[in-house]
Amino acid sequence: MRLTLSSESVRNTVMTNESGQVLYKTSTPFRLGVRTTTIYKVVPNTNPNDMQDCLDAIGEIEWHLFGTSIMRLHGEEMKTDRFIPRHGFTGRKRTFTGPDGRPYRWDMHSSVVVLSQDDATRRELARSYRRCLGILGPKREPSLDMHPDLMPIVDTVVLTFVYVEKLRMDKEEQRKRAAASGGGP
Numbered sequence: 001m002r003l004t005l006s007s008e009s010v011r012n013t014v015m016t017n018e019s020g021q022v023l024y025k026t027s028t029p030f031r032l033g034v035r036t037t038t039i040y041k042v043v044p045n046t047n048p049n050d051m052q053d054c055l056d057a058i059g060e061i062e063w064h065l066f067g068t069s070i071m072r073l074h075g076e077e078m079k080t081d082r083f084i085p086r087h088g089f090t091g092r093k094r095t096f097t098g099p100d101g102r103p104y105r106w107d108m109h110s111s112v113v114v115l116s117q118d119d120a121t122r123r124e125l126a127r128s129y130r131r132c133l134g135i136l137g138p139k140r141e142p143s144l145d146m147h148p149d150l151m152p153i154v155d156t157v158v159l160t161f162v163y164v165e166k167l168r169m170d171k172e173e174q175r176k177r178a179a180a181s182g183g184g185p
């Protein structure tokens with residue numbers, strides 16, 4: 001399954017499937033202090049006279065500059081330092097146990113994030129893609145491609161994707177600022 005994002009800003013985007021149907025939406029209102037990203041999921045409307053689907057808030061991420069951020073999904077609260085801790089020398093790996101009891105790992109590369117099973121197989125299950133304007137390759141909108149095996153835990157995958165992609169984007173921005181000031185690669 002492919003989720004296409006309306007924006008590369010994962011904290012304020014609409015995610016649609018291959019048919020263009022909205023499945024998820026993220027919203028992060030501007031405010032000073034702790035910002036909160038709310039993740040909405042489209043639920044079918046049960047009113048036969050109203051053909052418009054409804055958005056249901058299923059989760060959120062409280063972004064803390066100091067200390068650990070907090071995730072909530074379907075009413076369960078999780079501190080990020082325990083639920084999806086960093087691993088590796090640079091902290092570019094994040095692991096978590098899905099609601100299915102299986103271990104997963106997000107790897108943050110310089111321009112994409114990749115989800116795999118965190119076991120000996122290291123089977124890739126999801127990969128993000130950046131917007132491509134079609135100059136050197138095919139035109140592509142930002143997206144997240146997911147293996148069908150993830151469908152039972154797709155809400156958790158979307159929540160953790162928003163989290164790790166935001167962290168990756170922050171690191172990318174830090175690299176750009178350092179390079180612009182002459183202080184880095």
